[in-house]
Amino acid sequence: MSIPGEGHEDVRADEQKDGRKAGGYGLHERANPKRHRVIRLWTVVHPSVLGSTTLTATASEAPLTARLYPRNWRGDGVPSFKPSGQKGWPIRGQDLVRLSADYWWVIGVGVVLTLARFSEAFLVLKGRAAGLPLALVPVVMVVMNVVYAATSAPAGALSDRIGRRPVLVAGLAALACADLALALMPGLAGLFVGVSLWGLYMWLTQGLLSALVADTAPEDLRGTAFGIFNLATAAALLAASGIAGLFWDRYGPSSTFLVGAVFAALAAAGLTLRRRQA
Template structure:
């Protein structure tokens, strides 16, 4: 285990990488649905298909990159490669003249995410002090969402000042490059275990509670469509394009502010004490998007959606890392990401069809109901309010 100061500095470094790269990504992400629908003539169904295809490709890579990072102890190299794809993504966006070009760009971006996410999360887990895993993931998420907030604010400025979308794409490259240049400073612990030359998952012996939890995540993600639908919904409720950017900024700020407290609370009171309310908030937020029409109501829903993100992200990754075999934490975190991505593929495609064929409320009714069911299932599996035993040393 790293010394305390080195632990904290390593987690902060990983967080700063995420901050700059997410700043870069969020400078363009909330603009993408507007760019697709306003400039390229894409329908919500096409938007959903683009997000679904991109996320599904990324999801299939997460488990393999997590496993390779565990076995070959090259988590930092995989993290570097994955984050580098973020810059290539912006370059492709600059050249995109149709929705297929945006699809190609999103596939590159999500492929990078698929490569980097599990090894990066494993680095955070590896760098954490015993008993403070939730706080470590919370700190990382706070820096991650702080970068997203800055990026969302810059996206708002670009839209508010009527700058061309491609101008935002060009400027977004700068923070992405800064984030990538920080990665060599991150430390990775290496052990002397011999490499497994053959890719095999036979060593994964997951307990039944973790298996059930992963099953609930997949069920939940079937209704957890891309955030682009939240932005399109706000637009349909009468918000201007620049106001939509501000709503997205508010969501990111809410998540950033609550990330560390929620992670620390999960360390103190148990993961379920944070996860169950998190899924409950999600369900109510999605139902709110179907029911509420006032601008004040929509604003509050974006704040609450940030709270859901903060509650889930740190506590969930901490629980999965704790419940995973010591030598395969990255692999199981990758499996977790893969299930999320497959669910997002299906949910985004279904949401787009529901929006076009039924009405714009249908995807939110579906997601809200699945969110409430997931909250009940997590409470049953983990035992609501029951504090899990402390993790063995990572």
């Protein structure tokens, strides 16, 4: 069969080369049927062998829950507690009353912070609007993640040294500056300054709100506390992206990031005010 167009001779040569490879493998398999049958059998069997070996090696270990909460487990690995048998809505009114005002303040700050931190997809859109070629648009996310990865190691130590709230306020300040750079600085310079500050914000704040939830919730209600926190911030993230898209369509990219800067400033003010009251 002839191939139309220029270069068909090279294509035919490549096809012949591939055909020789495939034919050689077929002749080799035909000459050594038992060997290839063993290879195919091992290809099918070895995942199950590895899996069963892993299970055998770890079967004697206590479950993860037993290692985390040893008081609730007997020595034989059987839980010493029984399910409550409660059905329906898992959050009870008396549990909500036990959650402190500091916890609800953290929830409020988390919601406002999430409204400021809309989807990173808007950073990609900003890169395109700033004149970045379509093929280079992913560089926006690369720069942000490189800054985040390069600075993430000492974040926990910094939080332990000066406290979680000051670090979180500094992160919110970085987010506000990132939004202002993206909104007010023209061209690619403003884009990459804003994206770098966004990565710095991620370094300073990643996990800190969750740590504050754990600090302010009773030990036996931390599961409920994290459930409420995740529900509230998920709803806020959905609303944040909707608000950002609305401002982007109606008033342009700059308005989207200015609104984000306002929300970041409100969240930082809330944390600072609560600390002074405490």
